Each structure stands twice: as structure tokens, then as C-alpha cells.
Amino acid sequence: MATIDYRKSDAFKKKLPRFFQYLVLSIVTLAIVVPLVIMVFGALKTRGEMFLHPYTLPIPPHVENFAQILHTPSFWLMLRNSLLVMLFSTAGVLIVCSLAAFVFARMEFRGKDLAFNLLTLGLMFPITVAIMPVYLVIRQMNLIDSLLAVILVQTAFGISGNTLILRGFFLSIPVELQDAASMDGCSPFDFFWRILLPLARPALAAVGALTMIVSWNDLLTPLVLLNSDKFWTLPLGTMQFQGQYSSDLALTAAFVTLSALPAILFYLFAERQIVAGLTAGALKG
Amino acid sequence: MNIAQVRRNDLKSSGRGSSPRRTQDYVAIALFLLPAVILFALFLIYPIFRSAYYSLFNWNGLGPATKFIGLNNFKQILTDQVFLKAIENCIIIVVLSLAVQLPLALMLSIMVGRDLPGRAFFRSIFFMPYVISEVITAIIWISMFSPDPENGFINALLIFIPGVHAQNFLGDVNQVMACVFLVLTWKYFGLHMLLDMAGLQNIPKEIEEAAMIDGANRWQSVWYITVPLLSTTLRTSVYLSVLGSLTQFNLVWIMTRGGPVNASEMMATYMYRYAFIRYQLGYGSAVALVMLAFCLTFSVAYLWLNRRPDPLSGI
Numbered sequence: 001m002a003t004i005d006y007r008k009s010d011a012f013k014k015k016l017p018r019f020f021q022y023l024v025l026s027i028v029t030l031a032i033v034v035p036l037v038i039m040v041f042g043a044l045k046t047r048g049e050m051f052l053h054p055y056t057l058p059i060p061p062h063v064e065n066f067a068q069i070l071h072t073p074s075f076w077l078m079l080r081n082s083l084l085v086m087l088f089s090t091a092g093v094l095i096v097c098s099l100a101a102f103v104f105a106r107m108e109f110r111g112k113d114l115a116f117n118l119l120t121l122g123l124m125f126p127i128t129v130a131i132m133p134v135y136l137v138i139r140q141m142n143l144i145d146s147l148l149a150v151i152l153v154q155t156a157f158g159i160s161g162n163t164l165i166l167r168g169f170f171l172s173i174p175v176e177l178q179d180a181a182s183m184d185g186c187s188p189f190d191f192f193w194r195i196l197l198p199l200a201r202p203a204l205a206a207v208g209a210l211t212m213i214v215s216w217n218d219l220l221t222p223l224v225l226l227n228s229d230k231f232w233t234l235p236l237g238t239m240q241f242q243g244q245y246s247s248d249l250a251l252t253a254a255f256v257t258l259s260a261l262p263a264i265l266f267y268l269f270a271e272r273q274i275v276a277g278l279t280a281g282a283l284k285g
Numbered sequence: 286m287n288i289a290q291v292r293r294n295d296l297k298s299s300g301r302g303s304s305p306r307r308t309q310d311y312v313a314i315a316l317f318l319l320p321a322v323i324l325f326a327l328f329l330i331y332p333i334f335r336s337a338y339y340s341l342f343n344w345n346g347l348g349p350a351t352k353f354i355g356l357n358n359f360k361q362i363l364t365d366q367v368f369l370k371a372i373e374n375c376i377i378i379v380v381l382s383l384a385v386q387l388p389l390a391l392m393l394s395i396m397v398g399r400d401l402p403g404r405a406f407f408r409s410i411f412f413m414p415y416v417i418s419e420v421i422t423a424i425i426w427i428s429m430f431s432p433d434p435e436n437g438f439i440n441a442l443l444i445f446i447p448g449v450h451a452q453n454f455l456g457d458v459n460q461v462m463a464c465v466f467l468v469l470t471w472k473y474f475g476l477h478m479l480l481d482m483a484g485l486q487n488i489p490k491e492i493e494e495a496a497m498i499d500g501a502n503r504w505q506s507v508w509y510i511t512v513p514l515l516s517t518t519l520r521t522s523v524y525l526s527v528l529g530s531l532t533q534f535n536l537v538w539i540m541t542r543g544g545p546v547n548a549s550e551m552m553a554t555y556m557y558r559y560a561f562i563r564y565q566l567g568y569g570s571a572v573a574l575v576m577l578a579f580c581l582t583f584s585v586a587y588l589w590l591n592r593r594p595d596p597l598s599g600i
Binding site: 021022024025028029031032033034035036038039042051054055095096097099100102103107109115118119122124125126128129130131132133134135136137139140152153155156157159160163187188189192213216217219220224235236238239242249252253256259260263264266267268271274275278279 | 310311313314317318320321324325327328329331332333335336339346393396397401403407409410411412413414416417418419420421424425426427428429435436438441471475476479480483528529532533534535539553556557560561566569570572573576577580581584
């Protein structure tokens with residue numbers, strides 16, 4: 001009898017913390033998800049429904065808000081601008097950083113340590129601090145109000161962190177491979193292009209995914225460097241839309257949902273790469 | 286460690302000259318580094334000097350800067366009550382992040398642990414806000430915080446509690462910073478949790494088990510074993526968090542524009558207002574340099590304080 005009691009309380013002792021764990025985690029999950037769900041529900045209601053029953057399920061769902069936004073040409077223009085900026089910035093970061101990371105991982109030259117330290121100094125200048133000085137330079141280059149300016153600045157501010165990440169990955173590829181290639185008459189560039197990059201594909205995917213997210217979400221660079229609305233990116237356009245249509249909550253919710261959708265889909269699709277990039281960056285920096 | 290270092294250098298230098306890998310091909314090195322160096326110099330190094338120059342002028346961006354005023358801009362910034370308020374607010378966010386947000390992230394990551402069923406699910410959900418842009422985050426929370434319970438979900442919940450009235454939140458001088466901090470936590474604790482979880486993976490389970498066998502309870506094992514072993518990750522978290530708080534702009538700008546009456550002013554919103562709304566580019570440059578000084582001071586202090594090696598890897 002006593003033993004059974006003992007076992008019972010032992011099992012209870014084990015299960016109770018589990019229960020609390022799940023309780024706390026569920027509360028946090030709700031705190032994360034509820035604001036997002038309210039927004040999506042709001043987007044599926046008409047303006048009147050939104051006014052009368054702001055927090056109920058959208059039954060029946062209305063897709064008119066989405067349709068209205070998808071029929072405005074400016075939404076597609078913003079989407080196009082955001083995509084252009086993201087693709088070129090990411091390509092830029094991948095090319096520039098993998099070249100530099102290769103030198104820092106595999107080549108020797110005088111002043112390498114100094115150059116590397118200078119590079120890591122770049123981590124201390126978040127774009128927010130630098131945007132004012134950068135604006136002056138972009139103005140001097142006559143690049144104000146062009147997507148090229150946004151691409152160049154995003155690429156430049158991606159260099160430090162991503163070169164560090166890629167260098168870490170490159171260092172983990174065996175040196176013997178380079179020796180063997182070199183003996184077979186492979187130039188450094190051939191080795192880089194034909195052997196190192198294909199091997200580092202997971203690392204490139206991680207850096208690429210991370211850069212895409214950063215570029216896609218960037219507000220400050222386009223906000224400061226772009227004037228005309230034909231160049232607006234999605235975050236910039238979303239911000240202006242909210243200011244303009246703040247009285248139509250359902251329409252705003254639809255716009256916000258549509259502009260959040262690409263990032264969330266991309267996240268579900270590339271979570272592994274994003275997580276790999278972030279943790280590698282954090283542990284090496 | 287030292288001996289190994291010396292040996293490695295020996296090996297390196299003996300390999301030089303006749304290096305089979307041709308690791309000193311200077312043409313290749315120059316070509317490979319060129320793009321990075323150009324972008325880095327053009328957008329990170331040069332702009333700072335340019336800003337330093339203009340910070341000495343009263344310049345509205347039209348025509349060349351001619352009104353040289355020496356260090357007057359800096360004097361004005363550092364005596365401006367609004368800027369001092371902005372510094373105070375940034376420091377409040379830094380302190381709250383370190384005292385609340387990071388411990389919360391650590392607690393949750395320990396709770397999820399290594400093998401809790403549903404671990405991947407919770408990680409995916411908690412990290413999701415990090416992927417959503419700050420613009421969208423801000424707009425979502427503007428509506429959550431709306432003073433009208435018909436629009437603001439938080440107030441809709443609050444008025445269920447007897448005796449509690451709808452709050453002004455973002456419109457209230459005394460509440461706005463707490464609201465900003467809540468949103469920052471919503472968006473960023475997932476990142477820190479992700480880093481902590483990755484760090485926890487590197488700690489051998491056996492160490493904690495050994496402590497348990499020696500009679501340590503759960504809290505002792507977390508405090509004396511897990512936290513010290515996680516120090517590299519935690520330091521990174523601290524660094525990212527402080528630098529992010531000092532330079533916070535997007536969320537605050539969209540939610541409050543630094544208001545009401547400068548109650549949520551940040552250094553970055555202050556700079557943006559002067560530089561890009563009032564077009565006082567000289568003054569804005571000076572503000573940017575002051576912010577840079579804050580970040581550099583912190584970074585240097587951080588590097589100096591963190592010369593201790595990591596307990597797990599020894600680096």
C-alpha cells in the first residue's frame with residue numbers, strides 16, 4: 001500500500017513540472033500568435049463587421065479587402081521593387097562576402113589580422129547609426145532616389161557579419177583539399193569557384209536566407225534614400241498605407257497581412273537555413 | 286595554448302615561400318578583397334569623416350556648407366533636454382532588455398530544453414516575430430494598444446476586470462515606454478531564445494546529470510552549471526541586445542514618432558527628426574556621431590570585459 005502511494009506521488013512529481021512547462025509555453029505561444037490572428041481575421045471582415053464585431057471569427061470570410069489591394073497597381077510595383085532590391089542585395093552580399101571570406105580563411109598576406117579586425121569593427125555600426133553619414137555620401141554620388149543606392153547600402157552593411165559567418169564555414173573545409181587541387185595546377189580562383197563554393201552550398205544558403213530577410217524587412221534605408229513612390233519598397237509602402245488608410249482598419253489589416261505573407265512563407269520554407277545562419281553568426285562573432 | 290600557437294606559427298613560416306597552396310598570390314588576394322574594400326570604405330569609413338566635417342557646420346543641405354560653428358552642435362545636443370530624455374529612454378530599454386527580456390529567453394529555452402516533445406514547434410512559433418518586419422509589427426501593435434476597446438484587443442480584455450478602465454497606452458506619457466518594451470520583447474525574445482537553445486545543444490548533458498547526482502537541485506544546476514557554460518552565447522545576446530536598444534528606430538518611429546511629448550524619444554528618432562524632417566544636416570551629423578560614440582564606447586567596454594575565455598572551447 002505504502003509503495004503504491006510512493007509510486008503515485010513520484011509519477012505525479014514528474015508530471016507536474018511537465019504540465020507547468022506546457023502551460024507556460026502555451027501562454028507564450030498565445031501571446032505570439034493572438035496579435036497575428038487578430039490581424040488576419042480583421043483582414044477577412046468588411047469594414048462594418050470590423051466595427052461591430054472586431055474580435056470574432058470572420059464567418060463568412062470576405063476576401064474583398066485582399067481583392068481591392070491586389071487590384072491596385074502600386075501594390076505590385078512595391079512588391080517588384082522589394083523583390084529587385086532583395087535579389088540584388090543578396091547576390092551582392094553572397095559574391096562580395098564569399099570572395100573576402102575566402103581570402104581571410106585561406107590566403108596569407110601582411111596586415112591580414114589588421115584587415116580582419118577592421119572588418120569586424122563594421123559590426124559595431126548598425127545601419128541606424130550610419131544612415132545619416134551614408135545619406136551624405138549617396139547624395140554626393142547623385143544616387144538619391146534610386147534602387148541602386150538601396151542595394152549598394154544594404155550590401156555594404158551586410159559585409160562584416162556575413163564575411164565572418166562564411167569564413168567560419170570555409171575554415172572548416174579541410175586544407176588538404178586545397179593542397180591537392182593546387183598540386184594538380186588549380187589556381188586560387190579555380191579552387192574557390194569549382195571546389196570551395198560547391199562544398200559551401202549550405203553556408204551560402206544560410207547567409208543568403210538571412211540576407212533576404214534583412215533586406216526584405218529593411219525600412220530605414222529606403223525611407224531615407226528614396227523619395228518618389230514609384231521606387232517604394234513594401235515596408236515603406238506599408239508604412240505610408242497605414243498612415244493614409246488608418247480609418248479603414250479592415251483594409252489596413254489586409255494590406256499588412258499581404259505584405260507579411262511573403263516573409264512568413266519564406267520563413268516556413270527556409271527556417272533551417274535562417275536558424276543556421278543566425279547561430280553560426282552569433283557563435284563566431 | 287601558447288606552445289601550440291608558437292608551433293603553428295613555426296609551421297606557417299616554414300611553409301612560406303615554397304607554399305604549395307600559393308596562399309600568397311597577391312594579385313588574387315587583391316582582386317578577391319577589392320569589392321569588399323571598396324564598399325566598406327565608401328559606405329562605412331568615408332561617411333564617418335564626411336559627417337565629422339559637416340557636424341561642425343550649421344548646414345541645411347542646400348548649397349555648400351559655409352556657416353562654420355565649431356563644436357556648437359555638440360554643445361547644443363548634449364544640453365538639449367529632449368536628447369537627454371532620448372538617452373535616458375535608450376538606457377531604460379537597455380536595462381529592461383537585460384533584466385527581463387534575456388532572462389525570459391533563457392528561462393524559456395531551458396524549459397524547452399533538449400528533448401521536450403514539441404520543441405521544434407515552440408521554437409518555430411517563438412522565432413516567427415523576428416522574421417516579420419518591424420513595420421508590420423508596429424502596425425499590429427498600434428491596433429492592439431488602441432485606447433478604444435472596440436479596436437484595441439488589450440483594452441477589450443482589460444475592461445473585463447472590474448474596476449479597470451481602458452488605458453491610453455501609446456498615448457500616455459507614463460505608459461508608452463512600457464508598451465514599446467513589450468513590443469520589442471515580443472519581436473526579439475525569440476532571437477535570443479534561438480541562440481540560447483543552440484548554445485544549450487553544445488553543453489554535454491552529462492555535466493548537468495553529474496551535478497544532479499551530487500545533490501544539486503534544478504535551480505542550482507541551472508545557475509551554477511548551465512549559465513556559466515552558456516556564457517559565450519549569453520554575452521553575444523547581451524551585445525546584440527544593447528546595441529539594438531541603443532539604436533532602436535523603426536518600431537518607435539512608426540508607433541509613436543517619439544511621442545507623446547518626447548516620452549518615447551530614442552537617440553535614433555531624434556536624429557531622424559533633425560536630419561530628415563527639419564533638414565538640419567549639420568546638426569543631424571553631429572547627433573549621428575554622438576550615437577556612434579555611444580556604440581563604440583559600449584563595444585570597446587564589451588570587448589575589454591570579455592577577454593575571459595569560453596569555458597567549453599577555451600577560446
